[in-house]
Amino acid sequence: MRYSCLHTHTFFCDGSDDVETYCRRAWEKGFHSLGFSAHGPVTRKTGIRTSWNMEEERLPEYLDAVREARRRWEGKLRIYLGLEADFIPGLTGPADREYRELGLDYLIGSVHFIIPPKGPPLEIDGRWEPIERGIREGFGGDGEALTQAYWDNVAAMIAAGGFDILGHMDLIKKNNQAPGSPPPNRIFNPKGPEYLRRGGEIARAAAKTGIVVEVNTGGINRGSIAEPYPSPAFLKIFRENSVPALIAADAHRAEDLDGHYDTAQKALLAAGYTGTVLFEGKEGEARWIREPLPGKI
Numbered sequence: 001m002r003y004s005c006l007h008t009h010t011f012f013c014d015g016s017d018d019v020e021t022y023c024r025r026a027w028e029k030g031f032h033s034l035g036f037s038a039h040g041p042v043t044r045k046t047g048i049r050t051s052w053n054m055e056e057e058r059l060p061e062y063l064d065a066v067r068e069a070r071r072r073w074e075g076k077l078r079i080y081l082g083l084e085a086d087f088i089p090g091l092t093g094p095a096d097r098e099y100r101e102l103g104l105d106y107l108i109g110s111v112h113f114i115i116p117p118k119g120p121p122l123e124i125d126g127r128w129e130p131i132e133r134g135i136r137e138g139f140g141g142d143g144e145a146l147t148q149a150y151w152d153n154v155a156a157m158i159a160a161g162g163f164d165i166l167g168h169m170d171l172i173k174k175n176n177q178a179p180g181s182p183p184p185n186r187i188f189n190p191k192g193p194e195y196l197r198r199g200g201e202i203a204r205a206a207a208k209t210g211i212v213v214e215v216n217t218g219g220i221n222r223g224s225i226a227e228p229y230p231s232p233a234f235l236k237i238f239r240e241n242s243v244p245a246l247i248a249a250d251a252h253r254a255e256d257l258d259g260h261y262d263t264a265q266k267a268l269l270a271a272g273y274t275g276t277v278l279f280e281g282k283e284g285e286a287r288w289i290r291e292p293l294p295g296k297i
């Protein structure tokens with residue numbers, strides 16, 4: 001089975017390898033293709049500063065670096081230029097005109113931030129302590145309310161469109177349990193009917209748009225969670241609604257480029273998928289080709 005990874009982070013944001021190191025590693029691994037997806041800049045539009053979004057000033061350098069790599073590796077490895085775009089309601093999202101003007105091959109749409117009714121934006125991908133404080137101070141101690149706000153954001157991002165790949169669809173689960181620990185759940189009940197209903201709605205909404213869902217092993221690669229995004233229950237609904245799926249490592253270092261892809265394949269097979277998709281560039285619309293999954297792993 002041919003591998004690819006369209007979800008990678010380099011020195012330009014919070015990754016720890018450069019573009020060339022990723023290219024060499026992907027080539028050594030015999031990848032079909034490699035895509036770069038730096039965290040797009042957010043500060044100018046939102047006033048939010050993070051340690052992991054690319055700074056605005058570095059964007060031209062990033063675009064050049066990936067385009068130059070594409071030229072260097074021509075004939076050996078397909079290289080694609082993308083960004084991971086944050087959706088923050090009312091402030092920024094993948095549908096923003098600025099993204100369309102960059103000549104990117106693809107965009108990953110991701111929700112990392114929740115704006116609570118009061119208090120500062122919450123980074124749900126970040127450390128637990130600020131999230132705990134945000135639930136207490138911003139949501140009156142109600143983790144389920146934070147979870148609803150998360151689903152609201154993902155639903156609004158899908159409705160607004162402008163992106164090709166739905167990033168780590170149920171990222172809210174990342175901090176729900178202490179890493180490596182069983183329940184108690186810290187934010188929401190993952191078996192609760194409301195949680196499952198909202199996730200199912202997302203999968204069905206995605207099916208109407210032509211976007212592809214990623215089976216993202218980044219949480220496993222970084223030791224923060226034991227399973228890919230999305231969870232088996234959601235992946236099954238994506239499958240039932242014929243949403244194409246790709247496997248991505250959300251790599252923050254080159255050695256993770258195909259990290260835990262076997263786990264992702266098993267999850268896809270268990271959900272009823274018989275193939276993934278590989279990206280073949282964009283001509284108006286993104287072009288995807290089918291790659292069959294091996295019958296048994």
Ligand SMILES: [Zn+2]
Pocket residue numbers: 084110112167168
């Ligand atoms: Zn992300």
Ligand SMILES: [Zn+2]
Pocket residue numbers: 007009084250
């Ligand atoms: Zn990412």
